[in-house]
Amino acid sequence: MRKFMLGVIASICAITLFSFSQLSDNYFQITRNLDIFSTLFKELNANYVDDLDSEELVVEGIDAMLESLDPYTDFIPESELESYRTSTTGEYGGIGAIVGKKKGVSTVVMPYMDFPAYKAGLRIGDEILKIDGEDLSDLSTSEVSEMLKGKPNTTLTLLVQRYGTEKPFEVTVERAKITINNVTYAGMYDSEIGVIRLSEFTTHAGSEVADALNKLKEEGATKIILDLRGNPGGLLNEAVNVSNVFIPKGKEIVSTKGKSSNVGQAYKALQTATDAEIPIAVLISNGTASAAEIVSGSIQDYDRGVLIGKKTYGKGLVQGTRQLPYDAQLKLTTAKYYIPSGRCIQAIDYTHRNPDGSVGKIPDSLKVAFKTQNGRTVYDGGGIDPDIPVEIEYYSNLLLNFVNQNILFDYATKYHYEHAEIPNARKFELSDEEYMDFTEWAKGKDLDFSSEMDRAIEALEKISKNEKYYNGLKDQIDKLKNRLENVRVSYLIDYKEEVKVLLEEEIVSRYYLHTGVVEASLDHDPAVVQAVEVLKDQERYNKLLAK
Numbered sequence: 001m002r003k004f005m006l007g008v009i010a011s012i013c014a015i016t017l018f019s020f021s022q023l024s025d026n027y028f029q030i031t032r033n034l035d036i037f038s039t040l041f042k043e044l045n046a047n048y049v050d051d052l053d054s055e056e057l058v059v060e061g062i063d064a065m066l067e068s069l070d071p072y073t074d075f076i077p078e079s080e081l082e083s084y085r086t087s088t089t090g091e092y093g094g095i096g097a098i099v100g101k102k103k104g105v106s107t108v109v110m111p112y113m114d115f116p117a118y119k120a121g122l123r124i125g126d127e128i129l130k131i132d133g134e135d136l137s138d139l140s141t142s143e144v145s146e147m148l149k150g151k152p153n154t155t156l157t158l159l160v161q162r163y164g165t166e167k168p169f170e171v172t173v174e175r176a177k178i179t180i181n182n183v184t185y186a187g188m189y190d191s192e193i194g195v196i197r198l199s200e201f202t203t204h205a206g207s208e209v210a211d212a213l214n215k216l217k218e219e220g221a222t223k224i225i226l227d228l229r230g231n232p233g234g235l236l237n238e239a240v241n242v243s244n245v246f247i248p249k250g251k252e253i254v255s256t257k258g259k260s261s262n263v264g265q266a267y268k269a270l271q272t273a274t275d276a277e278i279p280i281a282v283l284i285s286n287g288t289a290s291a292a293e294i295v296s297g298s299i300q301d302y303d304r305g306v307l308i309g310k311k312t313y314g315k316g317l318v319q320g321t322r323q324l325p326y327d328a329q330l331k332l333t334t335a336k337y338y339i340p341s342g343r344c345i346q347a348i349d350y351t352h353r354n355p356d357g358s359v360g361k362i363p364d365s366l367k368v369a370f371k372t373q374n375g376r377t378v379y380d381g382g383g384i385d386p387d388i389p390v391e392i393e394y395y396s397n398l399l400l401n402f403v404n405q406n407i408l409f410d411y412a413t414k415y416h417y418e419h420a421e422i423p424n425a426r427k428f429e430l431s432d433e434e435y436m437d438f439t440e441w442a443k444g445k446d447l448d449f450s451s452e453m454d455r456a457i458e459a460l461e462k463i464s465k466n467e468k469y470y471n472g473l474k475d476q477i478d479k480l481k482n483r484l485e486n487v488r489v490s491y492l493i494d495y496k497e498e499v500k501v502l503l504e505e506e507i508v509s510r511y512y513l514h515t516g517v518v519e520a521s522l523d524h525d526p527a528v529v530q531a532v533e534v535l536k537d538q539e540r541y542n543k544l545l546a547k
């Protein structure tokens with residue numbers, strides 16, 4: 001026995017010495033590489049032929065180092081710290097309006113109801129020419145945005161040009177603490193189905209969803225559509241709180257696992273669910289990410305509701321922040337998260353994605369099967385698959401050109417100042433006469449119709465000239481060009497319904513802001529229509545959630 005114990009002690013000592021040796025070697029490598037980097041930087045700074053911006057050089061070096069890791073580990077210098085806090089808290093000091101460039105001019109795109117910009121009288125389409133006397137012509141959108149932000153209760157003076165007014169006029173706006181709501185829409189689709197659109201997961205997301213659900217139930221909702229499309233995620237604890245609105249107390253929502261033992265944790269629903277029984281249809285898309293995937297994934301894993309739409313983004317990584325010297329911070333990935341079935345929805349390859357950001361095709365051999373609470377088979381490997389897939393409606397390049405060149409935006413502004421009021425958002429519809437007025441107005445605009453088709457014809461023309469085929473193909477190429485031009489001229493008539501839907505939504509935004517746009521889209525949104533059909537068919541709903 002004594003010999004056995006001596007052997008055990010000797011083994012422990014050997015393991016300890018080996019571990020210590022490994023640790024020492026690791027520290028040596030760190031010290032060695034930092035010394036090389038520091039010396040290299042000093043030599044560059046002292047002897048390089050041109051003057052160097054030392055701060056820029058260091059930041060580029062840091063960015064290059066972090067770029068070799070995952071896409072979510074970032075260096076946050078002091079200058080960007082306020083923007084980072086805004087993204088995590090949803091709070092900032094400003095005027096409460098989205099401002100963007102339209103034809104090179106800073107323009108109000110959307111003021112938030114009851115915030116300073118709206119109260120001061122700013123409306124969609126107003127062009128901001130100057131802020132406190134400074135001309136904005138050469139400033140980027142981000143630079144203008146920073147000028148509009150500031151401490152609450154401070155004022156700024158805007159020089160504004162408005163449609164229909166001859167001369168610019170000044171508007172004084174007092175900044176306030178702006179809190180961006182996570183729930184950007186909560187309303188009734190009909191007498192029994194309520195719709196909640198959750199756009200972010202900043203502070204209070206859980207309580208906002210709970211309040212929205214209670215409000216809709218008071219209005220008669222017995223079924224709910226939870227719209228998480230395009231939601232990029234946010235705070236992990238708020239993902240748990242939102243899930244807890246629908247999932248009973250004590251159920252595990254998500255667990256985290258990382259290299260460090262202190263990041264491994266199971267997160268359970270801590271409160272009594274607001275409603276653990278109400279039927280739910282969750283709308284997801286390839287822009288549904290992170291915290292939004294925790295919510296949709298936990299609802300699917302507990303067979304608590306039906307998921308409708310497209311495969312989600314596939315971000316199953318947890319980020320934390322570490323304080324660095326001089327008020328800088330490091331946002332780094334510390335763990336992966338796992339939803340109740342045990343699967344991690346992190347895309348296996350997070351560096352290569354489809355052009356739209358969605359997860360590429362995952363070979364079946366790399367997928368692992370898991371089971372939901374009812375025994376349904378679900379898979380890991382990248383994102384969450386919907387129970388009912390819905391194809392995204394893609395618009396033609398010609399229509400996108402109308403949007404990108406502000407044709408719809410400008411006409412909606414014109415319409416607004418020529419019509420004092422319109423019916424409510426879901427009832428508003430342009431008459432045939434009004435639509436023809438739009439097409440006539442659009443003819444007078446200088447439109448760039450360049451498209452993939454144009455580029456294809458140009459490529460054909462170039463190749464035929466290079467390979468000496470052009471003379472034989474010239475007539476056919478010219479005919480193709482003429483036919484394409486005819487399509488452009490008649491596009492607004494031939495594709496009236498496609499154009500009309502977007503134009504009506506743009507017009508509605510002038511009267512009812514963001515809420516109106518959501519309401520105007522409900523009846524022709526394919527995912528919403530599918531959700532309504534499923535929720536109204538209890539037998540189908542139950543069958544989808546059964547084994």
